[in-house]
Amino acid sequence: MxxxxxxxxxxxxxxxxxxxxxxxxxxxxxxxxxxxxxxxxxxxxxxxxxxxxxxxxxxxxxxxxxxxxxxxxxxxxxxxxxxxxxxxxxxxxxxxxxxxxxxxxxxxxxxxxxxxxxxxxxxxxxxxxxxxxxxxxxxxxxxxxxxxxxxxxxxxxxxxxxxxxxxxxxxxxxxxxQTLPKRELRAGLFEAIKCAVIGDPELFQFLQAERERILGCDPEALRTVIRASAALKARVVSLDEKEGGLRRVLNFGHTAGHALEAATHYRHFLHGEAVAWGMLAAARLAVAHGRLPFADAERIRSMIAAYGPIPSLGAIAPATLAAHLAVDKKVRDGKLHFVLPRRIGEVEIVAGIAPREVIGVIRQLAKENPFSNQRRAPAPARTRRP
Ligand SMILES: NC(=O)c1ccc[n+]([C@@H]2O[C@H](COP(=O)([O-])OP(=O)(O)OC[C@H]3O[C@@H](n4cnc5c(N)ncnc54)[C@H](O)[C@@H]3O)[C@@H](O)[C@H]2O)c1
Ligand SMILES: [Zn+2]
The missing domain is CATH 3.40.50.1970 (Rossmann fold)
Structure with missing residues (x-):
């Protein structure tokens, strides 16, 4: 594409x-x-x-x-x-x-x-x-x-x-x-970043390179982002209308994201913002499981930071988070099925992630604040052209 x-x-x-x-x-x-x-x-x-x-x-x-x-x-x-x-x-x-x-x-x-x-x-x-x-x-x-x-x-x-x-x-x-509040715009952009990580490295590059135009609501730049994200969703839905299998990749960032939204009574984060935290958590988990190179996790973090800020994680009680992770629709047989990135442009569904691991990663993120000193766009990635 x-x-x-x-x-x-x-x-x-x-x-x-x-x-x-x-x-x-x-x-x-x-x-x-x-x-x-x-x-x-x-x-x-x-x-x-x-x-x-x-x-x-x-x-x-x-x-x-x-x-x-x-x-x-x-x-x-x-x-x-x-x-x-x-x-x-x-x-x-x-x-x-x-x-x-x-x-x-x-x-x-x-x-x-x-x-x-x-x-x-x-x-x-x-x-x-x-x-x-x-x-x-x-x-x-x-x-x-x-x-x-x-x-x-x-x-x-x-x-x-x-x-x-x-x-x-x-x-x-x-x-x-043009009239959408900026915070709503950024929340939507986190879903676009999600699409890029799931299956469109070229969109990832575009989001890196064109941050100013995109956040400035340039209609051409936005059209490119919408088009690529919509195309990805259309492709996935065409293959799996009712979420029997493949469509679950669209839930990247959503397992932890939904738990964070619910744990804060849907008042603290916009949906896309919770998904942004969820993607950060998923990238960490993927690195911990040896499934994602650290450098790619860093690129994901840096991209999310560039489209921030988002509200901090604050003090969410681990027990509350655990309770919400347990009721997630993606729990099968008591274990979490997590969508983890393998590289920019590819994710996989991994079974058997323990909720306490997810909580551990979220607590780590809360301590570190991955948004600090991150007001600038990440440097464009050097990628080889085929
Ligand atoms: N069906 C799906 O597959 C799917 C996927 C993701 C999210 N959702 C649902 O989407 C909902 C969230 O949607 P949303 O984020 O669009 O929120 P929203 O529809 O509440 O819109 C956000 C706010 O922006 C205002 N607004 C809308 N367009 C505007 C514009 N052009 N200019 C200025 N203001 C404008 C709205 O009036 C509203 O106050 C949730 O209920 C979520 O569950 C559904
Ligand atoms: Zn979503």
């Missing part, structure tokens, strides 16, 4: 039996939403779902792009705490109230919260209507809008009710990221 020309304009395909769909990534796509969706929207009722923050910032632009179509708009309050069944009921009530039929289509316009919940609502309303993802956060553009995992939270845990239900198309406009 070449990131120099980025395959401009060519959609990425998620290839699934009977449910393949394209992902289009272009600056200015919002203004062209009408032509981009013409064949999908022709002759059917369309509805729009968004949150009030996104709508205030970008609603007018999207509506202009969709002209002369003017779909009814369903708005929900922003925030993870609204990602629950009660909100799905409100959404589906409004769909029904506005006469949505089996052939109707829902345009889901927002970050991962709106995306997960809108997709879930589409999957259950009248036993399933079509939907379109128009993601507006970097996290949603590189990750959550792709792959068809939908869902909402329960009081006892995140994403516990949901479905697998694929969109008909994903439209990502890097231009909308």
């Amino acid at each position: 070449s990131h120099s020309n980025g395959g401009k304009g060519r959609p990425i395909l998620v290839e699934l039996p009977g449910a393949s769909y394209p992902i289009r990534i272009e600056a200015g796509l919002l203004e062209k939403a009408g032509p981009a969706l013409e064949s999908l929207l022709a002759g059917r009722k369309a509805f729009l779902l968004s949150d009030t923050t996104v709508w205030k910032l970008w609603g007018t632009k999207l509506l202009k792009g969709l002209k002369p179509l003017r779909p009814p708009v369903i708005l929900i309050p922003p925030g993870e705490r609204y990602k629950r069944l009660a909100t799905v009921e409100k959404i589906t009530d409004q769909l029904a109230g506005n006469g949505a039929e089996r052939s109707s289509i829902l345009l889901v316009f927002g970050g991962g919260v709106v995306g997960d919940m809108g997709a879930f609502a589409a999957s259950v309303y009248l036993r399933g209507i079509d939907y379109i993802q128009i993601p507006t956060t970097l996290l949603a553009q590189v990750d959550s809008a792709i792959g068809g995992k939908t869902g909402v939270n329960l009081a006892v845990g995140k994403n516990l009710v949901g479905t697998f239900y694929q969109p008909r198309i994903v439209l990502s406009d890097p231009g909308v990221l």
Whole structure:
């Protein structure tokens, strides 16, 4: 995959039996939403779902792009705490109230919260209507809008009710990221770093070399990052839609990351930030098990530091962390299945990692603060061209 020309304009395909769909990534796509969706929207009722923050910032632009179509708009309050069944009921009530039929289509316009919940609502309303993802956060553009995992939270845990239900198309406009708070942008970039470590060394190099442009929200630089990350996710999902095996590689950084999020009641870290700590922990574990050269772990650390800062680990009680590691979905037969890097661009799933080892590594990281003195970009890696 070449990131120099980025395959401009060519959609990425998620290839699934009977449910393949394209992902289009272009600056200015919002203004062209009408032509981009013409064949999908022709002759059917369309509805729009968004949150009030996104709508205030970008609603007018999207509506202009969709002209002369003017779909009814369903708005929900922003925030993870609204990602629950009660909100799905409100959404589906409004769909029904506005006469949505089996052939109707829902345009889901927002970050991962709106995306997960809108997709879930589409999957259950009248036993399933079509939907379109128009993601507006970097996290949603590189990750959550792709792959068809939908869902909402329960009081006892995140994403516990949901479905697998694929969109008909994903439209990502890097231009909308101009208004995204910088911390949210960086959180999304940690998922992009994850994609690079899993399977795209060229993306890793791009993230190293173009840090300033990326953090400065240069739409071309962001487009390259989104495109490479989306392509990686599309490739993995195409091979393993329902997380039977391969798709688990996408959980790199997430075993420890989820435990850290849960242990801090989802208030201390943004998801991507917890994943960043999780990737640091996984790289350490991989070195300790002799599976990753120290130099590669150092490159991963230095990259994460360059896209920091992230909130410190603080004082998380080991027992709390252990309890959350134990309930992780990736525990099989009481042992942790950990995604560990082998080198930049390749990971493996390793069975039998003891939770106490993970806790040990996290305590070490908490003491050291791998972000100290790391405000500058890491030097570009010297790699041989094939
Ligand atoms: N389905 C999946 O495969 C998958 C994968 C990863 C994460 N997720 C889910 O994604 C959710 C997190 O998504 P998120 O990080 O996008 O959070 P989010 O949807 O809560 O968005 C973050 C905040 O940014 C605001 N926002 C959105 N777009 C904006 C823009 N362009 N400009 C300014 N503000 C904007 C939102 O209103 C919100 O306040 C979690 O619920 C997580 O479980 C799902
Ligand atoms: Zn994630």
